[in-house]
Amino acid sequence: MQARNRLQAKRALHDTRAWQVKRRERTRQLIELGGLIAKADLIELTGDDRGVILGLLVEAAATLRSEARERQLTLWRRRGKRAFETAPIEA
Numbered sequence: 001m002q003a004r005n006r007l008q009a010k011r012a013l014h015d016t017r018a019w020q021v022k023r024r025e026r027t028r029q030l031i032e033l034g035g036l037i038a039k040a041d042l043i044e045l046t047g048d049d050r051g052v053i054l055g056l057l058v059e060a061a062a063t064l065r066s067e068a069r070e071r072q073l074t075l076w077r078r079r080g081k082r083a084f085e086t087a088p089i090e091a
Contacts, residue, residue, distance in 0.1 A: 039083065
């Protein structure tokens with residue numbers, strides 16, 4: 001049973017059908033975005049309240065639709081860059 005599961009997992013890794021590759025890319029993107037939420041400490045600060053986290057993201061999207069878009073992007077980009085530079089490297 002384990003050998004069969006390993007074989008299926010190995011085949012799935014090398015599956016190059018377009019839909020499978022797209023699915024893997026999307027999964028990777030979602031995992032990376034979740035990592036950014038964790039890196040920003042939003043999970044801890046909100047008590048893992050997903051409604052609050054979504055509310056924050058919706059508010060950010062509204063800001064990006066406003067006239068303050070460019071100014072806010074510049075500010076967030078600087079803060080993000082500093083956070084990447086100062087954040088400890090996780091294994």
